[in-house]
Structures are given as C-alpha cells and as structure tokens.
Amino acid sequence: MTAAAVPSPVAPRPGDPEITPALVAEHGITPFEYEKLVAMLGRTPTFTELGIVSALWSEHCSYKHSRPVLKTLPTQAPHVLQGPGENAGVISVGDGLAVAFKIESHNHPSAVEPYQGAATGVGGILRDVFTMGARPIAMLNSLRFGNPESARVRWLLAGVVKGIGDYGNCVGVPTVAGDVMFDASYEGNPLVNAMCVGLMREEELITAKAQGIGNPILAVGARTGRDGIHGASFASEDLSEENEAKRPRVQVGDPFTEKLLLEASLELIRSGHIVAIQDMGAAGLTSSSAEMAERGDVGVVIDVTKVPVREPGMTPYEILLSESQERMLVVAKQGHEAAVQAILHRWHLEAEVIGEVIAEPVYRVMEGDRVVAEFPGTRLVTDCPQYHPEARESAQYHPEARESAAIVALRARDPHAVAPRAEEADPAWTLAQLLSSPTVASKRWITRQYDSQVRTSTVAGPGAADAAIVRLYVYLDPRTGARIAVAEAARNVACTGARPLAITNNLNFGNPKKPDVFFQFREAVHGMGDACRALGTPVTGGNVSLYNENPQGAVFPTPTVGMVGLIDDVAHATRMTFTTPGDAIILLGETKDELGGSEYLSRVHGLTIGAPPSVDLEGERRLVETLVEAIGSGVVRSAHDCSEGGLAVALAECCVADRDAMCGAEVRIDDLALPMRSAFFGESQGRVLLSTAEPDRVLAVAARHGVPARRVGTVRADPVLVLSLGGTTLESPLAPLAAAFHDAIPMLMTRAATAAA
Amino acid sequence: MSLTFGVVTFPGSNCDVDAWHAVIDVLGERAVSLWHADHDLQGADVVILPGGFSYGDALRAGAIARFSPIMREVIAHAERGAPVVGFCNGFQVLCEAHLLPGALMRNASSKFVCDWVHLRVDGTNAPIFLDAYAPGQLLRIPIAHGEGRFVADEATLDQLEGEGRVAFRYVDAAGHATDDANPNGAARNIAGITNAAGNVLGMMPHPERAVEPLLGSADGLPLFQSLLARVGA
Numbered sequence: 008m009t010a011a012a013v014p015s016p017v018a019p020r021p022g023d024p025e026i027t028p029a030l031v032a033e034h035g036i037t038p039f040e041y042e043k044l045v046a047m048l049g050r051t052p053t054f055t056e057l058g059i060v061s062a063l064w065s066e067h068c069s070y071k072h073s074r075p076v077l078k079t080l081p082t083q084a085p086h087v088l089q090g091p092g093e094n095a096g097v098i099s100v101g102d103g104l105a106v107a108f109k110i111e112s113h114n115h116p117s118a119v120e121p122y123q124g125a126a127t128g129v130g131g132i133l134r135d136v137f138t139m140g141a142r143p144i145a146m147l148n149s150l151r152f153g154n155p156e157s158a159r160v161r162w163l164l165a166g167v168v169k170g171i172g173d174y175g176n177c178v179g180v181p182t183v184a185g186d187v188m189f190d191a192s193y194e195g196n197p198l199v200n201a202m203c204v205g206l207m208r209e210e211e212l213i214t215a216k217a218q219g220i221g222n223p224i225l226a227v228g229a230r231t232g233r234d235g236i237h238g239a240s241f242a243s244e245d246l247s248e249e250n251e252a253k254r255p256r257v258q259v260g261d262p263f264t265e266k267l268l269l270e271a272s273l274e275l276i277r278s279g280h281i282v283a284i285q286d287m288g289a290a291g292l293t294s295s296s297a298e299m300a301e302r303g304d305v306g307v308v309i310d311v312t313k314v315p316v317r318e319p320g321m322t323p324y325e326i327l328l329s330e331s332q333e334r335m336l337v338v339a340k341q342g343h344e345a346a347v348q349a350i351l352h353r354w355h356l357e358a359e360v361i362g363e364v365i366a367e368p369v370y371r372v373m374e375g376d377r378v379v380a381e382f383p384g385t386r387l388v389t390d391c392p393q394y395h396p397e398a399r400e401s402a403q404y405h406p407e408a409r410e411s412a413a414i415v416a417l418r419a420r421d422p423h424a425v426a427p428r429a430e431e432a433d434p435a436w437t438l439a440q441l442l443s444s445p446t447v448a449s450k451r452w453i454t455r456q457y458d459s460q461v462r463t464s465t466v467a468g469p470g471a472a473d474a475a476i477v478r479l480y481v482y483l484d485p486r487t488g489a490r491i492a493v494a495e496a497a498r499n500v501a502c503t504g505a506r507p508l509a510i511t512n513n514l515n516f517g518n519p520k521k522p523d524v525f526f527q528f529r530e531a532v533h534g535m536g537d538a539c540r541a542l543g544t545p546v547t548g549g550n551v552s553l554y555n556e557n558p559q560g561a562v563f564p565t566p567t568v569g570m571v572g573l574i575d576d577v578a579h580a581t582r583m584t585f586t587t588p589g590d591a592i593i594l595l596g597e598t599k600d601e602l603g604g605s606e607y608l609s610r611v612h613g614l615t616i617g618a619p620p621s622v623d624l625e626g627e628r629r630l631v632e633t634l635v636e637a638i639g640s641g642v643v644r645s646a647h648d649c650s651e652g653g654l655a656v657a658l659a660e661c662c663v664a665d666r667d668a669m670c671g672a673e674v675r676i677d678d679l680a681l682p683m684r685s686a687f688f689g690e691s692q693g694r695v696l697l698s699t700a701e702p703d704r705v706l707a708v709a710a711r712h713g714v715p716a717r718r719v720g721t722v723r724a725d726p727v728l729v730l731s732l733g734g735t736t737l738e739s740p741l742a743p744l745a746a747a748f749h750d751a752i753p754m755l756m757t758r759a760a761t762a763a764a
Numbered sequence: 765m766s767l768t769f770g771v772v773t774f775p776g777s778n779c780d781v782d783a784w785h786a787v788i789d790v791l792g793e794r795a796v797s798l799w800h801a802d803h804d805l806q807g808a809d810v811v812i813l814p815g816g817f818s819y820g821d822a823l824r825a826g827a828i829a830r831f832s833p834i835m836r837e838v839i840a841h842a843e844r845g846a847p848v849v850g851f852c853n854g855f856q857v858l859c860e861a862h863l864l865p866g867a868l869m870r871n872a873s874s875k876f877v878c879d880w881v882h883l884r885v886d887g888t889n890a891p892i893f894l895d896a897y898a899p900g901q902l903l904r905i906p907i908a909h910g911e912g913r914f915v916a917d918e919a920t921l922d923q924l925e926g927e928g929r930v931a932f933r934y935v936d937a938a939g940h941a942t943d944d945a946n947p948n949g950a951a952r953n954i955a956g957i958t959n960a961a962g963n964v965l966g967m968m969p970h971p972e973r974a975v976e977p978l979l980g981s982a983d984g985l986p987l988f989q990s991l992l993a994r995v996g997a
Contacts, residue, residue, distance in 0.1 A: 267775055458878045
C-alpha cells in the first residue's frame with residue numbers, strides 16, 4: 008500500500024485549473040476562509056484540496072453558522088446510547104433493544120428534481136440508520152409545498168410523493184406517518200424532510216470511528232460516477248433560477264442496490280469483520296473519510312485510483328466529490344478483507360480496498376504515486392470556521408440577530424378585529440372550509456402511494472413516532488412556536504399510548520447571514536431546548552437546512568420534530584377516530600381566547616397575524632403522563648389532539664377521518680365564555696379529545712395528574728355532528744364534512760401538473 | 765403432521781419477513797429460507813414466493829427472477845403437484861415462469877397503491893388453498909403494488925372462469941365486483957388465480973399481512989390453515 012512509501016510533496020496536478028480568486032469564489036469559499044486554509048497548509052492549495060474544503064466547509068457539512076446555537080440543546084438522558092455527532096442517534100428501549108433514528112432534509116435537490124431529490128433523501132436517511140447496525144423499520148416524512156393551486160406545485164408534490172414511495176416501497180421499509188402542509192412561502196423551495204427509525208440489539212451498535220493503525224479502508228456498494236458533484240455546496244446557497252441549471256448536481260437513486268446494500272451492511276456489521284462503517288453521503292468519499300478519521304483521531308490515506316468508477320478518466324477531484332448513491336466506506340479489520348468482499352459479492356456488490364488507517368496525523372489523498380491532497384491532522388474538520396454573534400472573526404459574515412419589525416407588527420395585530428365573512432354566520436361553513444384546506448384535509452391520496460405495511464412483524468414492536476410542525480406560530484414567534492412544535496409532537500406520540508423518549512430535529516430556515524433569519528433560527532432552537540428539557544426528551548441528532556429561499560424571500564421558519572416513543576403494551580395502542588356509539592367524549596386541557604396564528608385566519612382570511620397560543624410546558628408534561636397512564640390501563644378507545652383548526656376540526660376528524668366507519672358526535676360546553684371564533688377554531692395548546700366507555704376512570708387519572716378534564720359529550724350512531732359552545736351551535740350531517748376532508752386533495756391532484764413555473 | 769414452508773429470497777425480496785412471521789409466529793409451523801442462487805428446496809412441502817421487488821423490477825416485475833437457479837426446483841416442485849403460492853411479486857414471478865397464465869401490468873392509475881381491499885372467494889378448483897373459506901366468503905386483505913393489473917386474452921379469462929380458477933376477485937363491501945372496487949384495473953376484477961391442477965396460486969393481495977386482528981385482519985389465515993389441513997394431514 009502507498010502508505011508505506013515516503014510520499015512526494017504535494018504539487019499541482021497537470022491539467023488542473025490554476026487557483027485564482029475567481030475559482031475560490033466559485034467554490035463558495037470566502038476570502039476569510041481562504042486565508043484560513045492557506046495558513047493551515049502553509050502553501051497554496053491544489054485544485055483537489057480546494058474542492059475538498061469547498062465541500063467540507065459548506066454549511067451543509069460543517070454547520071458553521073448553526074453549531075454554536077445547536078450546542079445549547081439538551082442531548083443527554085440515561086436512555087441515550089448515542090447522541091448527536093454520529094450517523095444517527097440511538098436510544099435504549101429496554102429488553103436489550105435499541106432504536107436508531109434520524110431526520111434529514113433534501114430540500115434543494117427536490118426543488119429542481121422532485122422525484123430523484125426525494126428518493127435520494129429517503130436513501131440517505133435509511134443508510135444513516137442501518138450504518139448504526141439497526142434494521143430500518145419505519146419511514147416518516149414531513150413535506151412543505153407552496154399553494155397547490157399552482158400547476159408547478161402539483162408537479163413538485165406528485166414527484167416528491169412518487170420519489171418517496173418508489174424508493175421506500177422497493178427497499179421494503181414501510182412509510183408509516185408524516186405531515187404535509189401548504190403555504191405560499193414554500194413556493195419554489197419545498198421542504199422534504201425524511202425520518203427513518205431502525206431497531207437493533209444494543210450490542211450491535213457500531214459507530215463511524217476509524218480505528219486500528221494498518222486497518223484497510225474499503226469502498227463498498229455502487230460504483231462512483233460523475234453525478235451529484237458539489238451537491239453539498241448546492242444545498243448551501245439560496246435557490247434561484249440559475250439553480251435550474253444545477254439539476255446535474257442532483258443524484259440518482261437506485262433502491263434495488265440500496266436493498267442489497269442494507270442486507271449486506273447488516274450482515275457485515277454482525278460478522279465482526281469490520282470496525283466502522285459510514286455512508287458516503289453529502290460530499291461523498293471526502294466527508295466520510297475525513298469525518299471517520301476525525302472521530303477516531305487517526306490519520307488516513309486513500310488512493311483514488313483504487314476506487315471503482317463508472318467511467319474512465321475521472322479526476323481525483325471528481326472521485327472525491329461525487330455524491331453517487333448507495334455507497335459505503337468501511338474500515339475492516341486487517342486480514343479480513345477477503346471475508347468482507349465475500350459478503351458483498353454474495354449480495355452482488357463490490358468492495359475494494361482503497362486506503363488505510365495510519366498513525367501519521369494526516370489526511371492524505373493519493374492518485375497512484377502522486378499526492379494530490381494533504382491536510383495536517385484532523386484540522387480539515389476541526390478547523391472549519393464557525394460564525395456566531397459573539398465571534399467577531401469576520402464582520403462580513405457575522406449575523407446580527409435582530410427580529411424583523413414587520414413580524415413584530417403582524418404579531419401585535421388583534422385577530423378579533425378581523426371582520427367575519429358573511430358565510431361565517433353558519434359555523435358549519437367555516438368548518439368545511441377548514442376541513443378542505445390542503446393543510447388539514449386527508450392526505451390519503453399521498454399515503455396510498457406508500458407501502459405502509461411491509462415488515463408487519465417488526466412495526467408492531469416497540470416504537471411509535473409522529474412528526475409535528477407548527478409553521479405559522481414559528482413565523483410569528485419562533486421561541487413559542489418551536490416550544491409548541493415539540494409539545495405537539497409529544498402529544499401526538501402520547502395519543503397512541505406511547506411514552507415520548509427523544510427527538511431528532513430538522514431545522515429548515517432561510518439565509519443565516521440575514522439578521523432576522525438568524526434571529527428566528529436562534530430563538531427557535533432555544534424554544535426547542537426549553538420544551539425538550541421540560542418533557543425529558545433529549546435531541547439525539549438531526550439536520551440543519553439553511554438557505555431555503557427563493558427570489559421572494561425565505562420560507563417560513565420550519566423546525567421539524569421527529570419524536571420516538573415507546574408503547575409498553577401494543578394491544579392498548581389507540582386510534583384517532585371514534586369507534587363506538589354511546590362512548591363518552593372527554594376533553595383534556597383548557598380552551599382559551601387564542602385565535603392568533605390559526606389555520607382559521609390563514610384559510611378563511613388569508614392572514615398570518617396575532618400572537619400564537621401560549622404553551623405551558625409543565626402542563627404538557629402532565630398531559631403526556633395522563634395519556635400514557637389512561638391509554639396504558641386499556642380504557643381509552645380513541646385519542647386525538649386539537650391542533651390546526653381547533654376543537655371543531657379535531658372533533659370533525661374524530662367523526663369522519665375513517666370514511667369506512669364514521670361515527671356521529673354531540674358535544675356541548677355551555678359555560679365556555681369565549682368569542683365564538685376562538686371557541687370553535689382557536690388553537691389553544693395542551694388539548695386532547697378522548698372517547699371511552701369508562702369516563703370516570705379517565706377523569707380520575709387526569710385529576711391525579713392535575714390536568715383539567717371534563718366530559719363534554721357522547722359518540723352517536725347517527726351521522727351527525729353537533730358542537731355547541733357557549734350558546735352557539737354548529738350542526739352538520741357528516742357527509743359534507745367527510746367530502747370536504749377526503750376529496751379536497753384528490754380533486755386538486757386531478758388537475759394538470761407541469762414543471763413550468 | 766406439521767408442514768415446512770420454503771420462503772424464497774431473491775435479491776430485492778422484502779416481504780419474505782412477512783411470510784416468515786405468518787408461518788413461524790402465527791401458525792407455529794416450520795419455515796426455511798431458500799436462497800435464489802441455491803438448487804435445494806430443503807424439504808419444503810409448500811413453496812412461497814414472497815412480495816418485494818426482485819431484481820429491482822428491472823425489465824418487468826418478476827422477469828429476471830424466473831431465471832434464478834432456485835426457480836428450476838420450484839417449477840419441478842409444482843410439476844410434481846406440490847403446492848406453490850406467490851403473493852404480489854411472487855404472483856408476477858409465477859406468471860413470468862409460465863406456471864400461471866396472463867401477466868401483471870402497471871396499475872391503471874399508474875400509481876403504486878397501498879390499501880385495504882375486499883376480496884370474494886370465487887375459486888373452486890384449489891381446495892388446498894381455499895378449503896377453509898366458505899364459497900363466496902368476503903375477506904378484508906391489504907394490497908401494496910404498482911404493477912398489479914392482471915391481464916389475459918378473453919379466451920384465457922373465460923377458461924379461468926369456467927374452470928373455477930379465479931381464486932379471488934376485488935369486490936366492494938357488499939360483495940359486488942364493481943369498477944370502483946377494482947384498485948388496479950385488473951381484467952374482470954381478478955385478484956388471484958390458480959393453475960389447472962389447483963396446486964399453484966398467485967395473488968396480488970397480501971394474505972400473509974392479514975394473519976392477526978392486531979394488524980387489522982386475520983382473513984388471510986384460513987389460506988394457510990387450508991394448506992395445513994390438506995397437505996399436512
């Protein structure tokens with residue numbers, strides 16, 4: 008191996024372009040960062056080195072703007088086996104079992120090539136989980152699109168959904184949950200966040216830490232091609248029309264190879280022949296090898312001529328930065344190379360030795376006998392610049408956190424000053440409007456395209472997950488909004504009977520160099536930290552996606568929360584819909600005069616104004632305890648939290664969401680002294696609708712935990728919904744409500760979808 | 765007497781685990797894993813070709829899997845009159861291997877569809893699979909496929925009907941074979957068929973995913989119980 012030879016000094020490679028300020032700028036490297044690079048090397052970098060740094064110091068790989076803020080999040084708990092910094096977080100769920108899970112975004116690729124962008128997002132997050140040694144058992148996703156009245160938005164939606172479905176279905180991992188929301192701010196910059204949950208035995212946990220001097224490094228899986236070069240840098244800029252021309256930076260996924268790689272990798276991990284494994288994801292071979300070396304605090308040498316390639320003539324620059332999919336980097340035990348190769352060959356995949364772990368503290372890339380890149384120690388990763396308000400390293404890139412005055416003004420507006428529309432005289436009209444809002448309406452058109460049942464045997468095991476996001480709130484008040492996002496995720500998980508254990512987050516924001524965007528980011532992270540501490544659910548990893556902007560401005564700040572919980576007895580898992588006429592309906596939590604930031608204002612009046620609802624984190628914790636205990640005792644038939652659209656929409660969903668088994672309901676709270684719109688459609692937090700045959704037992708559990716609870720009505724056999732609040736009565740047959748809820752998205756999606764803007 | 769089920773794993777099979785779960789955990793029978801590159805059925809009494817995406821559905825679903833070494837043994841097993849059943853991708857492989865007539869085309873909607881459907885038991889020539897069902901019984905069983913639209917020429921369809929070889933048909937909750945109840949545009953709402961001898965069954969729905977009330981239905985269980993009673997007796 009070349010490691011033994013004395014390497015020649017680094018010199019420019021014949022044929023590579025000359026390093027000029029223009030070339031440096033083209034690589035997204037600032038003059039300040041370039042100075043830092045030259046100082047580290049003590050010389051001018053080679054073209055290959057410039058490419059490496061461009062990728063590793065991109066926002067996507069380095070978190071250079073976000074890391075100081077992220078460090079404030081809680082990451083520890085006794086059940087956390089692996090916190091942030093690895094391919095995925097891992098928590099213990101008892102009985103020697105552990106769950107690995109992580110969320111990741113593929114926003115930018117999906118904006119220009121929705122099918123492949125979404126598909127490869129699924130592929131990447133699957134690999135992050137199975138490289139920890141866990142078998143993926145569930146996929147979830149969180150999607151944001153512009154107004155679906157636009158043909159291009161429908162094209163993006165159809166492509167993303169098909170991409171997620173085709174990839175996950177083929178690999179054989181069920182897509183079990185997700186959320187989809189629509190708002191004009193996502194026009195041109197959709198958000199595609201995918202989460203994967205995997206199950207393993209605790210002793211099978213493996214990390215991506217290079218160890219053992221002399222151990223061979225192998226490239227495993229698909230061959231390296233010219234696709235996706237500079238994908239990580241692409242994900243670190245604002246989207247513009249020019250990005251349309253960057254479609255070649257989007258990778259192409261092959262789920263069949265992924266399925267083989269999954270089986271081969273799990274077999275490899277359990278074989279004992281390897282010490283570390285990592286996905287070649289963003290920035291491909293470069294980041295996987297550099298990060299593995301940094302984690303293990305060792306040197307590495309790799310020879311690009313040993314890497315199996317798809318086409319001849321690829322330069323070291325291209326091989327290092329390719330983001331070809333379905334590839335892994337593996338550190339094997341010395342002498343076990345043939346055993347590793349035998350496992351891969353059985354699955355029709357390749358494995359080639361391309362390098363070695365070395366004692367010399369250096370990151371070195373060879374092209375045969377020639378050194379084409381060499382960085383001292385692990386400084387390539389550790390010396391990445393970081394930007395935060397306190398660090399005044401570079402005034403030019405120092406984001407002054409400052410809230411936008413326009414948002415302060417929006418938040419101060421009084422929702423009650425908004426005059427009702429004439430049709431609102433009948434609250435049933437308003438309810439139908441909300442149920443047919445694409446954000447609220449049934450997403451069955453989407454979920455029918457995902458195989459939600461494959462691997463039946465494992466999904467019924469431990470673990471339940473839900474994703475939640477409250478976009479309007481975060482925009483109006485990022486700290487409160489992010490607290491609500493975590494609280495709502497916990498509520499959703501607890502509504503299935505599961506105890507929330509930990510979260511993974513995906514922070515989708517605009518350009519962090521803008522003071523108001525950085526303010527939103529910092530406040531949202533702090534709000535998320537507040538809620539995670541109160542609920543005892545640490546953050547075990549995640550992803551930050553910045554530069555989500557289009558020519559009209561930043562997307563709504565969107566912190567996505569993926570939460571994992573544990574159900575003790577799966578037989579008690581509940582559903583959201585009413586099942587049995589005669590059951591009592593119980594409302595947990597308090598309804599307050601809180602109409603700000605509501606789906607009602609957005610859908611009926613086109614407004615995002617007012618202060619978001621307040622959130623009592625201690626109260627949310629007690630609510631979770633109540634749900635876990637009540638559902639665990641087997642007396643709860645259904646549980647559904649009140650979110651977008653408030654009490655009226657939540658009740659209607661309990662009645663009509665299962666179209667094959669609808670139930671009527673009558674609910675009366677006569678002493679609710681609130682403005683009518685707040686009572687029906689306000690979005691006060693901490694509320695859950697339960698149905699039960701044993702209301703007294705549920706009320707007793709709530710009383711013991713100090714959670715406000717009252718019996719408010721009864722499930723009915725006749726297909727009618729009656730909701731009477733403070734003297735106003737909404738009465739409607741179920742059929743039109745069901746039609747509004749179930750037909751809205753299918754009707755939209757029968758209309759033409761085109762890539763043209 | 766107990767039965768041994770052989771579950772074939774092609775590269776890309778992914779419902780092999782669902783089949784194992786049904787056989788081992790629910791039925792309490794023995795299952796052996798049959799690797800596509802092997803030539804040995806390991807004493808399996810019943811062969812299951814599971815769902816999934818063998819060879820990534822390259823060319824057509826099932827088109828490459830039929831050439832796997834194990835398929836030579838599966839075909840010989842079927843020709844001996846022993847039971848072979850294919851679910852979803854397994855049905856596609858059986859058609860490609862000419863153990864069953866017709867073909868599975870892309871769904872009429874052109875979209876993958878995962879849902880619960882109602883099936884009616886219409887078959888009369890294959891008691892080893894259908895004995896434990898009542899004639900005309902309605903079942904609730906999941907589907908999950910992108911290429912499940914069964915097609916064959918009219919003469920073949922008439923022959924299948926005439927010989928009682930339409931094992932299952934997509935119907936509505938009232939048992940009627942309507943267009944609305946047909947999730948993929950299959951000819952005559954056909955969801956599953958058998959061969960002339962009644963020992964090979966292929967179906968797009970997943971009875972192996974409907975073996976426990978916890979999962980939403982146990983209507984797939986009698987198919988396995990028929991095999992146990994008829995073959996295991």
